[in-house]
Amino acid sequence: xxxxxxxxxxxxxxxxxxxxxxxxxxxxxxxxxxxxxxxxxxxxxxxxxxxxxxxxxxxxxxxxxxxxxxxxxxxxxxxxxxxxxxxxxxxxxxxxxxxxxxxxxxxxxxxxxxxxxxxxxxxxxxxxxxxxxxxxxxxxxxxxxxxxxxxxxxxxxxxxxxxxxxxxxxxxxxxxxxxxxxxxxxxxxxxxxxxxxxxxxxxxxxxxxxxxxxxxxxxxxxxxxxxxxxxx
Numbered sequence: 001x002x003x004x005x006x007x008x009x010x011x012x013x014x015x016x017x018x019x020x021x022x023x024x025x026x027x028x029x030x031x032x033x034x035x036x037x038x039x040x041x042x043x044x045x046x047x048x049x050x051x052x053x054x055x056x057x058x059x060x061x062x063x064x065x066x067x068x069x070x071x072x073x074x075x076x077x078x079x080x081x082x083x084x085x086x087x088x089x090x091x092x093x094x095x096x097x098x099x100x101x102x103x104x105x106x107x108x109x110x111x112x113x114x115x116x117x118x119x120x121x122x123x124x125x126x127x128x129x130x131x132x133x134x135x136x137x138x139x140x141x142x143x144x145x146x147x148x149x150x151x152x153x154x155x156x157x158x159x160x161x162x163x164x165x166x167x168x169x170x171x172x173x174x175x176x177x178x179x180x181x182x183x184x185x186x187x188x189x190x191x192x193x194x195x196x197x198x199x200x201x202x203x204x205x206x207x208x209x210x211x212x213x214x215x216x217x218x219x220x221x222x223x224x225x226x227x228x229x230x231x232x
């Protein structure tokens with residue numbers, strides 16, 4: 001967390017904020033953090049030290065399911081604190097970006113994973129509307145990473161990575177809610193063999209390519225030819 005002084009010294013943060021004055025084309029300053037470090041004091045401090053038009057707070061929220069988020073993923077992000085932080089962001093005019101995991105739990109079926117991601121987007125959308133916060137979603141398909149603590153659970157429960165068609169279905173739902181969504185489609189070579197969407201026999205690389213284009217443009221007309229694939 002860049003606004004946790006025990007991890008990132010204030011002096012270093014102030015230096016970086018002041019250097020943004022040398023970047024006149026910079027439009028968005030994204031600060032990745034956790035809800036417990038967000039305060040009116042630090043946000044106002046950041047705003048006063050930079051002229052960037054949009055301040056964005058990015059949070060790895062992952063899922064609206066409290067059990068999965070707190071117990072399975074061990075994120076320790078609690079709903080009450082998260083919601084109070086979103087309220088504060090609305091009062092201060094700060095944008096929020098949230099990471100969401102698609103099919104995050106080892107026991108999830110494909111459909112359960114889709115429905116959970118959709119429920120999370122709907123929850124975040126309603127919350128951001130309630131408090132007047134601009135919302136952006138970063139959707140990340142879950143994959144089994146070599147050496148990760150969850151890998152044993154994935155193996156135990158015969159977890160199958162999400163299909164690329166399901167990724168498209170969730171993207172389309174976010175679009176229907178008028179929520180900008182960007183999808184992480186890279187495992188950075190950390191996935192176990194067979195540990196991501198490319199392992200499926202019906203994998204369609206053209207869908208991956210079109211989602212990459214959507215990331216750049218947010219142009220939903222690119223997705224229309226693949227509507228049928230998203231429902232298969």
